[in-house]
Amino acid sequence: MEQLGLGIGWRPEIADAVEELASAEGPERVRWVEVVAENICPGHLPDSLVRLRGRGVTVVPHGVSLGLGGAERPDPQRLAALAERAEALGAPLVTEHIAFVRAGGAATGSPRLEAGHLLPVPRSRDALEVLVENVRIAQDSLPVPLALENVAALFGWPDDDMGEGAFLAELAGRTGVKLLVDVANLHTNRVNRGEDPVEALDALPDGALAYVHVAGGAERDGIWHDTHAHPVPGPVLEVLEALCERHRPPGVLLERDDDFPPLPELAGELRSVRRVLERSGRSSRVG
Amino acid sequence: MPPGFDPARMKAQKAALAAKRANVVARIAPELPRILGDGYRPAFLRHAHRTPMDGGYRHDALAFARDVLGRAELTRRQRGELAQWLYERSGPAPRRGGRIVRLLAGLRTVRADRPARRG
Numbered sequence: 298m299e300q301l302g303l304g305i306g307w308r309p310e311i312a313d314a315v316e317e318l319a320s321a322e323g324p325e326r327v328r329w330v331e332v333v334a335e336n337i338c339p340g341h342l343p344d345s346l347v348r349l350r351g352r353g354v355t356v357v358p359h360g361v362s363l364g365l366g367g368a369e370r371p372d373p374q375r376l377a378a379l380a381e382r383a384e385a386l387g388a389p390l391v392t393e394h395i396a397f398v399r400a401g402g403a404a405t406g407s408p409r410l411e412a413g414h415l416l417p418v419p420r421s422r423d424a425l426e427v428l429v430e431n432v433r434i435a436q437d438s439l440p441v442p443l444a445l446e447n448v449a450a451l452f453g454w455p456d457d458d459m460g461e462g463a464f465l466a467e468l469a470g471r472t473g474v475k476l477l478v479d480v481a482n483l484h485t486n487r488v489n490r491g492e493d494p495v496e497a498l499d500a501l502p503d504g505a506l507a508y509v510h511v512a513g514g515a516e517r518d519g520i521w522h523d524t525h526a527h528p529v530p531g532p533v534l535e536v537l538e539a540l541c542e543r544h545r546p547p548g549v550l551l552e553r554d555d556d557f558p559p560l561p562e563l564a565g566e567l568r569s570v571r572r573v574l575e576r577s578g579r580s581s582r583v584g
Numbered sequence: 585m586p587p588g589f590d591p592a593r594m595k596a597q598k599a600a601l602a603a604k605r606a607n608v609v610a611r612i613a614p615e616l617p618r619i620l621g622d623g624y625r626p627a628f629l630r631h632a633h634r635t636p637m638d639g640g641y642r643h644d645a646l647a648f649a650r651d652v653l654g655r656a657e658l659t660r661r662q663r664g665e666l667a668q669w670l671y672e673r674s675g676p677a678p679r680r681g682g683r684i685v686r687l688l689a690g691l692r693t694v695r696a697d698r699p700a701r702r703g
Contacts, residue, residue: 411637413608413644414601451597455588489593520596555607 301355301508301548303571304329305563309336311553312345314560319354324571325564329355331392331550334378335362339385350387358382358391364398365431365445366418376438383441390507392444392477393435395428395468419454420464432472444475444507447497449485449514449523461492462500475507478546480536481514481523487532488521494536498543508548511537511570526555529566534573541577549574602632605644613645619665620652627652646673 307315307330318327330349337343337358346356360379363371383391396415401407418424436443445468447461459467461483469476478501483494511534513527529551540546551566585594606628610617617624631651637644649670652658658666 408636409638411639412601413637413641414604416597451600452590452593455586518596520593522600 301357301550302328303567303574304331304355304508304548304550305567306330306359306550306552306554307332307346307349307356308554308557309343309345310557311563312343314557314563316345316349317560318564318567319349319352321564323564323568325567327354327567329357329548329550331357331359331552332386334358334360334382334391337382339381342385346386355389356386357388358386360391360393361415362398363393363435364396365393365435366395366424366428367397367399367431368427369402369404371431371435371438373438376435380439383439388441390442390444390475391439392446392507394446394448395465396448415448417448417450417453420457420459420461421454422458423456425459425464425467428468429471432468432474436472436474442475442507444477446477446479446510447482447486449479449482449489449521451489451520451522453490460496460500461486462497465497466500466502466505469502469505476501476505477507477510478540479510479512480540481510481512481529481533481552484530484533484536485514485521485523487536488516488519495539498536498540501544503544506544506546508550509537509540509546510550510552512552524555525552528558528562529569534569537570538573538577541574598633602629605632605637605641608641609645609648612641613649615669616645616649616666619662619669620658623656627656646670 303326305311305315305318305327315327315330318325319330320326330346332346337346350356358379360375363375363379365371379391379393382388394415395418397418398413398415399409399411402409418428432443432445447465465476468474478498480494483492483497486492487494511529512523512525513529513533514521514523514525515527516522537549549570551563551570553563585591606625609628610624620627628648631648635647635651649666653663653666653670
């Protein structure tokens with residue numbers, strides 16, 4: 298896979314700032330962006346994304362509604378929509394999550410429920426089998442490689458019997474799916490589930506890493522909320538540093554989804570991320 | 585709740601999902617918090633705990649508006665604005681459409697105005 302470098306999540310609210318960051322001269326310069334796949338229409342791409350594409354900025358569609366970790370097979374229409382967006386954007390890959398987002402429905406005899414959120418799958422053999430099948434179906438339907446992201450969780454399942462690293466490694470090994478490692482989500486699971494991010498990082502197979510997410514959150518009553526509405530805190534950057542000591546991420550992307558700060562603050566966050574990458578001595582790999 | 589889950593964490597997850605619904609609906613339908621003011625959030629959270637989502641967030645915004653119109657204490661003005669908001673988004677297609685929708689609506693009116701043929 299080509300090198301992505303430093304990137305930022307494109308959102309309509311910060312479209313102007315993102316375009317400025319894409320043409321910045323300093324270390325805050327971004328070379329690629331992610332866009333939430335469900336929020337764009339392939340025939341009517343936002344002008345800002347079209348301009349970025351015209352300037353050679355890579356745009357990666359990031360899906361949030363497939364629910365590959367659910368018990369049902371992935372919806373062919375949702376897969377077709379994701380494929381269509383990948384093609385409209387000329388994306389080198391598409392990304393989604395290791396999560397379930399809905400349950401119930403006709404096949405279950407219970408009402409259909411939509412979480413509207415990425416919820417954790419049980420880290421069990423049974424859940425892994427279902428996930429592997431669903432990932433293979435998704436891969437067959439997509440025109441470009443798929444990478445999947447570890448999610449932030451507020452709770453665990455009673456039948457969890459694998460660590461996050463072992464779960465991710467086996468998923469990647471059996472399907473060839475790439476991994477999008479969100480270091481803020483690893484930090485979230487450290488606070489909320491007592492899981493050591495370093496164990497997960499140690500278990501990641503070489504070459505499986507597609508790119509890395511970095512984001513902010515906040516602690517309330519002993520629970521870490523992965524808000525994407527706060528600055529990236531030190532402990533998250535430390536997990537990024539630990540990752541860079543073990544792996545060479547082809548790209549690192551800053552996510553912000555709410556309480557959008559002004560451009561200088563976003564630029565400052567990007568510079569902090571780049572400093573970590575340079576400190577870890579892998580700067581030549583991240584453009 | 586099935587056995588084995590941590591009740592405190594499930595409670596936190598439930599609250600987080602409801603709060604996210606309130607935030608997302610406020611973003612995609614900013615008229616709703618504008619019409620309801622300070623009453624938006626408590627009314628939305630009551631709706632969220634009563635009514636699980638069965639579709640997307642736009643669907644949830646409509647469900648909330650219907651819910652609050654039927655249950656909440658509203659001023660006359662709020663009730664009117666909310667009912668109008670809902671009316672404009674109900675039915676098979678947006679009522680205030682673009683040029684083609686208005687053109688088609690116009691054509692239908694013209695046809696209806698034609699005198700009925702005899703025979």
